[in-house]
Amino acid sequence: GATTGNVVATVGGVASNGMSFTVTSSAPSITSVSPSSGPVGSSVTITGTNFGATQGPSTVTFNGTAGTVTSWSAASIVVPVPSGATTGNVVATVGGVASNGVSFTVTSPQGAVVYWNNVDQVIDGFGGANVFAPALTSAQATFFFGTGSGDLGYTLLRSGVPDDGSCSTVSTACAVQVGDAQLAIANGARVWSAPWSAPASMKSNGSVDNGGSLLAGSYGPYATYLANYVKSLSSLYSINLYALSVQNEPNVSESYDSMTWTAAQLDTFIGTNLGPTFTTSGLTGTLIMMPESSGYNLLATYANTTMADSGAAAYVGINAWHDYDGASSVTNPYASQNKRYWETEVSAGPGYGPSLMGGAWDPSMADALLWAAIIDNRMAVANANSWNFWWLIDLVTTDNGGLIGGPGLDAVSKRAYVLAQYSLFVRPGMYRIDATHVPQTGVTVSAYKNVSTGAFAIVATNQKSSSVSQSFTFNGTVASSVTPWITSASLNIAQQTVVTVTSGSFTYTLPADSVTTFIGGTVSLSPTSLAFGSVPQGTTSSGRSTTLTNSSVSTITLTGASISGPNASDFSETTTCGSTLETSNLCTFTVTFSPTATLGTNETATLNIPYTGASGSPQQVSLSGTSGCSTGICL
Numbered sequence: 297g298a299t300t301g302n303v304v305a306t307v308g309g310v311a312s313n314g315m316s317f318t319v320t321s322s323a324p325s326i327t328s329v330s331p332s333s334g335p336v337g338s339s340v341t342i343t344g345t346n347f348g349a350t351q352g353p354s355t356v357t358f359n360g361t362a363g364t365v366t367s368w369s370a371a372s373i374v375v376p377v378p379s380g381a382t383t384g385n386v387v388a389t390v391g392g393v394a395s396n397g398v399s400f401t402v403t404s405p406q407g408a409v410v411y412w413n414n415v416d417q418v419i420d421g422f423g424g425a426n427v428f429a430p431a432l433t434s435a436q437a438t439f440f441f442g443t444g445s446g447d448l449g450y451t452l453l454r455s456g457v458p459d460d461g462s463c464s465t466v467s468t469a470c471a472v473q474v475g476d477a478q479l480a481i482a483n484g485a486r487v488w489s490a491p492w493s494a495p496a497s498m499k500s501n502g503s504v505d506n507g508g509s510l511l512a513g514s515y516g517p518y519a520t521y522l523a524n525y526v527k528s529l530s531s532l533y534s535i536n537l538y539a540l541s542v543q544n545e546p547n548v549s550e551s552y553d554s555m556t557w558t559a560a561q562l563d564t565f566i567g568t569n570l571g572p573t574f575t576t577s578g579l580t581g582t583l584i585m586m587p588e589s590s591g592y593n594l595l596a597t598y599a600n601t602t603m604a605d606s607g608a609a610a611y612v613g614i615n616a617w618h619d620y621d622g623a624s625s626v627t628n629p630y631a632s633q634n635k636r637y638w639e640t641e642v643s644a645g646p647g648y649g650p651s652l653m654g655g656a657w658d659p660s661m662a663d664a665l666l667w668a669a670i671i672d673n674r675m676a677v678a679n680a681n682s683w684n685f686w687w688l689i690d691l692v693t694t695d696n697g698g699l700i701g702g703p704g705l706d707a708v709s710k711r712a713y714v715l716a717q718y719s720l721f722v723r724p725g726m727y728r729i730d731a732t733h734v735p736q737t738g739v740t741v742s743a744y745k746n747v748s749t750g751a752f753a754i755v756a757t758n759q760k761s762s763s764v765s766q767s768f769t770f771n772g773t774v775a776s777s778v779t780p781w782i783t784s785a786s787l788n789i790a791q792q793t794v795v796t797v798t799s800g801s802f803t804y805t806l807p808a809d810s811v812t813t814f815i816g817g818t819v820s821l822s823p824t825s826l827a828f829g830s831v832p833q834g835t836t837s838s839g840r841s842t843t844l845t846n847s848s849v850s851t852i853t854l855t856g857a858s859i860s861g862p863n864a865s866d867f868s869e870t871t872t873c874g875s876t877l878e879t880s881n882l883c884t885f886t887v888t889f890s891p892t893a894t895l896g897t898n899e900t901a902t903l904n905i906p907y908t909g910a911s912g913s914p915q916q917v918s919l920s921g922t923s924g925c926s927t928g929i930c931l
Contacts, residue, residue: 322346324388324395333401334377337765337805339366340386340400342373348390358400359384376763376805377402406736407801410743410754412772414730417679419744420636421486422719423452424685424699426476432688437479440688443851444876445908448712448789449720452684453480454640457491457540459504459553463524471528477535484878486724489525490541490588490640492553494518499555507549507556510565519569523577539583539614541640542566545590546598559601562586563608571611583613588640591621596629603630614681616640619670622650626678636681639674643686645695655695657702661785661809664710668757668811669740671718676733676742685715713783717811720789721753721781721849723879739766739806749847749880751817754778758806767803768814775816777911778802784810794911817848817879819907821915826903828889828921835926839870839886842903842917846877848910855908857885859919861901866891867919869903877907891923898922 302314326344334340348354351368358381367374373388377400385397424440426432432440443449455473457463463470477487493504498518501508510518522540529535542565546557557565566586574580587598595617602608603615615628615635619642628637644651650670652663674680690698690705698705699712722744731743731754738760745752750773758764768778780792784807795802795814806812826840846852853876859867866889873883885903893899899921906914 323393324348324390326386326388326395326398329386329398329400332399333403335403335406335765336377336379336381337763337803338377339762339764339808340375340377341762342375342386342388342398343371344388344395345371346390347371347373347388354388354390356386356388358382358386358402407767407769408732408735408739408741408754408756409769409771410752411730412745412770415745415747416728416730417637417681419722419724419726419728420638420682421451421724422683422715422722423450423454423485424688425454425456425641426473426688427454427456427490427492429687429689429691431473432476432479434479436689437476438483441480441483441485443484443720443878445853446788447720448716449851450688450715451485451719451724452538452682453477453485453487454684455487455489457489457522457525459491459493459495461495461497463521463528466524466527466531468528468532470525471532471535474529474533474535477529478533481535486538487535488539488541488583488585489537490544490585491522491555492544493555495521504553504555505551507554509556509561515565515569516573519565519573522570523573523579526574526579526582527577537582539585541585541588541616542570543586544588544641545618546587547594548590557587557598559587559598562598563602563605566602566611567605567608571608574611583636584611585614585616585638585640586612588616588618590618592617592619592623592626593621599630603633609633614638618642619674620649622670626674626680628679631679637679638682638684639680640682640684641686642670642684643695643697645692645697649696651696653696657690657694658696659702659707659709659711661710663696664714664783664811665757665759665809667711668714668717669759671715672740672742672755672757675718675728676731676740679728683715683718685711708788710783710785710788713788714811716789717755717781717783717813721813721815722755723849726751726753726849735766736764739764741766741768746817746847746849746880749817751847751849751879752815753849754814756806756812756814758808758810758812760808762808763805765803765805767801769801770797771800774800778814778816779911780804781813781815782807782810784808791908815849815910817910818845819848819852819910819912819915820845821905821917824916825918825920826887828919830922830924831889831891832924833891833895833926835890837889837921839888841884841886843882843884844873844877844905844915845882846879846910849879850909851876851878852907852909855906857903857905859887859901859903861919863893863899864901866893866899866921867901867903885917887917887919889919889921891921893923895923895925 305312363375363378498514499508616638645655687698690701903917
C-alpha cells in the first residue's frame with residue numbers, strides 16, 4: 297500500500313529525517329511470445345502481466361526496433377513484426393520499466409513462385425444449382441452470375457430434366473427452367489442439366505421416387521427423351537446446353553425423385569443408346585457427363601466400366617463426382633483420357649457433408665475457410681476443371697445447403713463470396729498454371745492465366761488467425777502491378793490498393809482468416825494521341841477514335857469520361873462504351889474538334905477515361921488541333 301514519499305526511521309520514539317522514495321508499478325513480465333518466429337509483417341501475440349490496461353507511451357521492441365501495436369491489454373499485446381527488425385529479444389517497456397526479454401527469430405518471407413509457362417488444366421467455371429426451387433428473379437440472377445460491383449460472377453448454372461414424361465416430343469412443356477437459363481446466359485454463364493429420374497412409365501418401380509431402375513426396354517426411348525430435352529431448349533429458346541449428366545447420384549435411392557444404375561448399365565446406356573442418339577441428332581456440342589456419384593469414393597466404382605470401354609468412353613465428355621464424403625485426397629483416375637473433370641455438387645446438413653456445425657446453417661468466415669481449403673485442393677491438387685456448390689438459394693432454413701440461406705432464406709454466406717474469389721477472376725477458358733502451393737504453414741496459393749491476353753489471377757488463402765507476410769515471384773513473365781481483392785470476416789470481395797511489382801516480385805500482408813485474389817493484366821488505349829490538324833473556325837472536324845481494350849481478368853466499371861486542359865471546351869467525345877466493360881472486350885471513344893481560338897492557335901486538351909476494377913486508371917489521350925481559316929483564305 298506504500299505510495300511515493302519520504303522514508304523515515306523511528307528509533308525510541310524519535311523519527312529520523314525523511315528521504316524521498318518513488319514507488320513504481322510492478323515491472324512488466326512476458327511469459328510467452330507466439331509464434332516464436334516469423335517474417336516482417338506477421339502478427340505476434342505477447343502474453344504476460346503488468347502491461348497496463350492501455351498502451352499510452354509504452355512500447356514493444358524486436359531486438360531494439362519498435363513495433364506498431366494493434367492491440368493492448370493488461371495481459372496481452374498484439375503487434376506485427378516491424379520493418380527492419382532482426383532476430384533477438386522482444387521487450388515490453390511500461391512506464392519506463394523494461395520487461396524481461398523473450399527470444400524471437402525474424403525469418404525471411406517464404407516465397408510463392410508463379411511459373412508462367414507451366415500450363416495445367418483449362419477452367420470451365422464455378423457455380424451452383426437451382427433445382428426443385430422457385431425461379432430466380434432478375435436481381436438474383438444478376439447477383440449470382442453478373443460481374444458488376446458486388447456481384448459473384450458465377451459461370452455455371454445447374455438445372456434439372458423434367459421426369460413427368462413431357463419430353464416424349466420436342467415441346468415447350470419439355471423445356472423447363474427457361475427463365476433461369478436465359479437470365480444466367482444473359483449474365484455470361486453457361487447452363488448444364490442433370491436428371492433425377494426417368495419418367496415413371498420407364499422404370500422398374502413405376503414411380504419417379506424411391507430409386508428403381510430403367511427398364512431394359514426403355515433404354516432407347518429414354519435416350520430419345522433426353523435428346524428431346526436438349527433439342528427443346530435449343531430449337532425453341534436458343535439455349536445451348538453445355539452438358540447433360542446421365543444421372544444424379546446413380547448410387548442413391550431416395551424418397552424423392554431418384555433412380556439407381558449399376559456400372560454395367562451406365563456403360564450400356566451411354567455406349568449403345570445415349571451416345572449414338574446424341575450423334576445422330578446433331579447434339580455432340582452438348583457434353584455427356586457421368587457418373588455424378590454421391591462421393592469421390594464411388595467415382596471409380598460407377599465410372600470404371602464405361603471408361604474402360606473405348607466405344608462408350610468416346611461419348612463421355614465429363615467425369616464428375618459429388619464431394620459429400622469430403623475426401624482428403626482426390627485424383628483424376630481418367631486423366632490420360634483427356635476428359636473434363638468436374639466436382640458438381642456439395643453442401644452440408646445433419647449427418648452429411650463437410651461442416652463445422654453438424655450441418656446447421658453457418659454463414660461464418662470459419663465455415664467459408666473450410667470450403668476454401670476444399671476448393672483449393674480440388675483445383676490445385678486434383679486438377680478439376682470446375683467446382684460447384686449445391687443450391688444457390690437454400691430451400692431449408694436450418695441446414696447449410698445453399699450459398700444463400702438462413703431463417704429467412706435471404707442471408708448471403710461467406711462461402712458464397714469465397715467462391716466468387718475464384719469465379720469473378722478465374723474465367724472460363726483460362727488455364728491453371730503452376731505455383732508454389734504451400735509456401736508457408738497455413739497459406740495456399742494457386743494461379744491462373746488467359747493464354748490469349750496474358751491476364752492472370754493468383755488466389756492465396758490464409759487459414760491462420762493472424763496476418764502473414766507473403767512474397768510472390770513471377771517466373772517466365774513480367775508484370776507491373778497486381779490488384780488485390782479480399783474476402784475476410786469484415787470484407788466481401790473488396791478491391792484494395794494496387795500493388796507494384798518490382799523486378800518480378802511483390803510482397804503482401806495477407807489478412808487473418810482470408811482469401812485474397814491478385815489480378816493482373818492490362819487496360820489499354822490505342823492510339824494515345826489524336827491530332828486533328830488545321831480545322832476551319834466555325835466548323836467541326838470529322839471524328840477520330842481511340843479503342844479501349846480490357847485485357848485484365850475482371851470487368852471494369854467506367855466512371856465517366858471527361859476532357860480537360862487549356863482548350864477542353866473545343867473538343868467533345870462520344871462513346872460506344874457502356875457503364876461496364878467485360879474482360880477480353882473493347883469499345884471506342886470518338887472525339888471531334890470545333891476550334892474557337894484565335895486564328896492559327898494550336899489547341900490542346902486531354903481525354904480522361906477513369907474506371908474501377910483494374911489498375912492503370914485513368915487512361916488518357918492527348919488531343920491537339922489548330923484553329924484554321926474559316927474561308928480557306930487567310931489575309
